[in-house]
Amino acid sequence: MPVMKTENGFSLKYFSKINHVIPWEDLKNVQWKNKRACGKEAYCPTKVEHIANVITHGVWVIPSIFGWKLLLQRAKTSSQVLAALVYGASLVALFSVSTCFHSVFYCNRNKPLKDALHRCDRAMIYIFIAGSYFPWLTIVLNGHTGLTAIMQWFVWLLAFLGIIYQQLFHERFKSLETIFYLIMGIGPALPIISENDFSGMRELKIGGMIYVLGVIFFKADGSIPCAHAIWHIFVVVAAGVHYFAILSHLFPET
Template sequence: MASLIMSSLTSHWRQTFDFVKKCHWMNERAPPNRPYTPTTVEHIANVITHGLWIPPSIWGAMSLVQRSTNWQQFWSGIIYSGSLILLFTISTIFHCVFFCHGHGPVKDVLHRSDRAMIYIFIAASYFPWLTLTPLPAGGWAAELWWLIWILASFGILYQQAFHERYKWLETTFYLFMGVAPALAIVSIDIPGLYELQLGGVCYLAGVIFFKMDGRIPFAHAIWHLFVAFAASVHYFAILDNLYPYKTQTSNITTNKQDDL
């Protein structure tokens, strides 16, 4: 009975996916070492799901700068929010060019830039926590503020040298860079640890869809939504815990009292 039910469900899902493909909601999977070509509606979804987040990212950058009370906060905020803006902007431009002009040298350059920004964004997402939070002097957690950029540099060099080759290995590098620094700081009592973990889980869940083009309609757009949600969680965790408004207000009040 169980095998009969499973066979019926499998047949049902195959029919569903065949219907989706006929509606041009999804193309066939790409062959090895070749990029997936989205359908028209998938192209549009890819553009919208990251393009909509560019204005909020700019607003977020201004909020971090306004709340900065020292140069360390200022530059950490600039690096983090700048990478956030570039992540969504480059991704949106790439998907627009891919949609309008298909394959070509400009699309290839933008695709490489889009993938490189993932490494930069991972490093930048950790940067405020590693520079604005007191970390134990001993151990390698204290050295992560510069080690993450070394990892990002190696990842970008590899990605540029082997673009669209060994895709699963490239995804493994993304996962390693995203998870390895977290293992060093999750045992440390830092503010916003729950939000940091929640955002990380969302990124990891989104990777599932990152590799599902041609199997699930709008898989890449769904991946975009996971990225946007996880980035939002991390941003507000950074804003609330590392750039508290009350701290800025109290500092301003103290300065005014000193002047009097």
């Protein structure tokens, strides 16, 4: 490799050294994705994708536990305690169940356990959406009238119906299932945003938009390398935005 020069005449020999350190040829031979799944079949990730799926949610299990603990420490009223318990539990469960599923899927030694965890992983999406709304509906919007009042129980009804549908039609009608996620994620937010104005609404909107953008990768397995891991990253970022909004606005440090 020819030695590169800067404007000051200093050689950049470290570029040459980097080329010797990084196994470019080996990286070229890595299988970054498999073919898209057809029909009712589930996508089978490559080894690299499996590892990425485990890591991108696995590293957040312990931080989510500490985040849950911090909410409980700051909770002063009964509404705050209840909100912290429900939201924190859903946050920890989301990352824990996802990590367990992808770990077992990677090992691929226990198909019944893998299938059961896959169902739990999908169900956790519904529970986490409802859990993410819970602090706002319990602490900020409790006692409000109109559609906002209905949302307090309606989000859990949607979660229950979504889980039933997902269990009955597991790995079938996948696009319809994704539409259900979007409806549950966006639908309750519309009356809440239109009928109310409260501190933290901007972060609520930003987090929601990040989730929606991430769905592009959620449906791109086999088209984009490590698409599901990228979806995980979107979930982490959006969940982080919502968590710090809840911590700052609903559980202020006193």
